[in-house]
Amino acid sequence: MGRGSASQAMVLAFILGCILLLHCQVAESAVYTVGGNNGWSFNTANWPKGKTFKAGDVLVFKYNPSVHNVVAVSAAGYKGCNSPRGAKVYKSGNDRVTLARGRNFFICGLAGHCQSGMKIAVTAA
Template sequence: MVQGRCSAVAATVLLCLLSLHFESARSATFTVGDSGGWTFDTVGWTKGKRFRAGDTLVFNYNPSVHNVVAVNRAGYSACKAPKGANVFSSGKDQIKLRKGQNFFICSYVGHCQSGMKIAVIAS
């Protein structure tokens, strides 16, 4: 009886670990702007790419002249970071996508207006 319970617990633990492994194996990592990095005119970078919730976007840039700000649709359209927006400034930011719409801009003056913004829809 005790041996049966141990086997059931071990099987449950194994199934949980396999589930976590396969979930992480399905997620992908994308470097925004590809080899050019996060810079001007990346607004069209998402074309032809499929994104899923849990995928990671890597933003590579010079942190002394750029940043990445997670914004809502209004902030994306207006190129303005709302109060309380998440601002990233490491120059090597990794951001996991959430299901639905994800919007990012550079909040330095004029950068978003020059195409330094992306809208990503994750299924």
């Protein structure tokens, strides 16, 4: 084998290692349906209690899109139940959101829904 072949083998081994590492990280992610069997609805603010979340875990928000949505907000948006301009709004009724490390906040952006408990705060390690 010439020098080029050894270099190609090292590059191939590196790429395969990266693929394996990526696969292991994806396999470790958990998927949670927000609100359990009731889905994303009123009084879900306590749903995260007792659960351990990691960065990369996926939250699935299931709801009727004609009456609800999901808005990713900051801590202030969560506390004040308001959606800042430019906030990411999900409205499919079957939204999948990957958690970032740290605090993640979500509310229903329709009038009065957040105030009625349609919001969650999730901390991902």
